[in-house]
Amino acid sequence: MSEFKLDIKEEGDVVIISTDGYLNNVGGEKIAEACYEKIDGGKNKFLLNLERSSVVNSIGVSILIEIIEKLQDSDGKLGYYNLAPIVEKTFTIMGLTKYSTVYPSEEEALAGMS
């Protein structure tokens, strides 16, 4: 499996992180590190584009729970789009969809985050 990569951009006050690779502990930690740096800079709205991360494991997804927890301190939001069906099902089973939102597209995600 090739290295887990992130591409980070901002649309207004929303930080969009596009991932590429297996979302395991290493991938989860990279996402968390990027989010925490932006949170320290005052950001509290994050979208994850998981189009290129169709394989995940529960350890990587558990790290997203840490991000959700951190965002609660600043009334922040976490959303996702471009999820493979199995990834969305995994998020639902683990309960992430109770505290964060899955959107069908970037456009709808940005509208939902505003």
Next chain:
Amino acid sequence: MKGSSPVVELKLPVLPDMELSATKTAEIVAKHMELSEDKSAEISMALIEACINAFEHSQSNKQIEIHFRIKGDELEIQVTDKGKGFDESKVSIPKIEEKIGSDHKRGWGLQLIKELMDTVSFESSPEGTTVTMTKKK
């Protein structure tokens, strides 16, 4: 008759991301059985979790073994480790409400396997654990 079921066997070393080589095999077996893409993805996800658990239970550099057995329209997968075993009854059902605010956010593997597969059973002893899971076509 057990002996007539086609079987694919894998032995994996306890190395990072080695579970992905098991999912590649699962995809090929699922394709051979003409399982849907959704079911194939569910099998792969459950297998990833079973392998991770086996790697963690092993607590050593021993291998884990995986058997894919095609039983008509049902796929049976067994994941075996040579670890110290565990007591399934002592594994609580994880809840995100309890994970948020807790230092322990992991522990979702068994729950995911149970939700994604049709049947799951465990045989565990101080010599190791075998997880047997099935998915119907």
